[in-house]
Amino acid sequence: MQRLFEIDRHRALGLLQAGLPISEVYLRMNVNRTTIFRFRQRLHETYTVSDRPGSGRPKRTTQRQRRNLVRNHMNNRFLSASASLRQIRERNNERISANIVRRRLSTSCLRARRPYICPILAQRHRHQHTLWAQEHAAWDGIQWRSVVFSDESRFCIDHADGRVRVWRRSGER
Template identity: 85%
Template sequence: MTRLSEVDRHRALGLLQAGLPISEVSLRMNVNRTTIFRLRQRLNKTDTVSDRPRSGRPRCTTQRQDRNLVRNHVNDRFLSASASSGQIRGRNNQRISANTVRRRLSTSGLRARRPYIGPILTQRHRHQRKLTLWAQEHAAWDRIQWRSVVFSDESRFCIDHADGRVRVWRRSGERYPVDCVREHDRWGRASLMMWGAISYNDRIGPVFFHNRRAINAQTYVQDVLQAHVVPYTAMYGNIVFQQDNARAHTARYTQQFLEQSNVQVLQWPALSPDLNPIEHLWDYLQRRLDCQDHQPQNAEDLENSLGRPWNAIPRHFLQTLVSSMGRRCAAALEAQGGHTHY
């Protein structure tokens, strides 16, 4: 027997008022005759046929257990819902499901999101980011001082890479069909290393390295510093050069060359890519590369595909990146030298 909706209840009452017997109405509505009899009784007693308020199914967890769930996931942000469901029992010592845990966490404002992937920061690294560089020396720099800095970095680009931003529209059970799978080579096929530098109003480079081996100090000095950085600083003067702490940058050979060339170098804390504005430029270039109609097939095509957007970077974009240094310093101080949203 089907349960009568509110519309069908009024229809059944209308048939009764038309003079049909209860047995005939029950046959037409496909319900038991007792249902029609009680429906008429409820109308006579309460003047309504709507359902009365019900308490609903009792929750399988108490409020105290809900607080414990939330506390466990706040203390361990990477604790899975399935693991948490096995640690806590509900009312009457009953098991709770992972979906119940997700609903309780969602009610408290916790959602499962992809974590930010950052470098491993030890206490020494956090101390350097917070005190040695930013708090004591550069937190009070104004925009004019930051405009005299040239920010540099290297980044590796591959012909094929796994972009975590890509989404696929599919139905349930359509995870593995060919048109729903994004194939890529784990090793990225051909790749190259790209060096570049930016200032408030200009860009330097790019320099491409097709050799898969790491850049050594001699190559870095000859192809980057001597060919690009030194001429730029000699032309404009009063320039501060920024580089990270890669081995080729901190080598004695490199340091001696910079000192002999009178290039002023900005001290930089280890493992601090979030404080370097040029990192956003690599993401910008990768997006432009992904939007091309014809994807590069070899290292030479990849070099051309990166060189064109590099030379076409809008000046206002460079100015926006460099102008963010004050906010980056403030974010590093607020995070006590930890990870920032940059």
């Protein structure tokens, strides 16, 4: 069933109470016919237009707390989840974990990423790079075999690496 917002449910209720058939209501609201049919059926069962209670455990944070959390991280992108948790506990005395903070940020499309650091190349550096490339342009495979290239990757297996992270949306720098 297509989800109707609260205002759409009240609009559908008004149209149905005005005596319009389901075929006219779904055309006016531009939704599927079964959506209005099931809405009317549930209205007769529950006598209310509000949602039924959802299944599962209720969230530990409210929508307002989530918005505040996201706003804090948008204002200070380098704030860690555990530092944000300490602030929340000081203000609200809430019993939530750092994983809950990370999940709330993740559902708001914020991810912890490495900050973008651009190498600073002066005009002299660029000139030296160009000279090096021109000198080695004619090398053959035998000469290149004695050169080792390294990507300087870091691997951290059993502990936190201490690297600073920045919370950002995808596509942001």
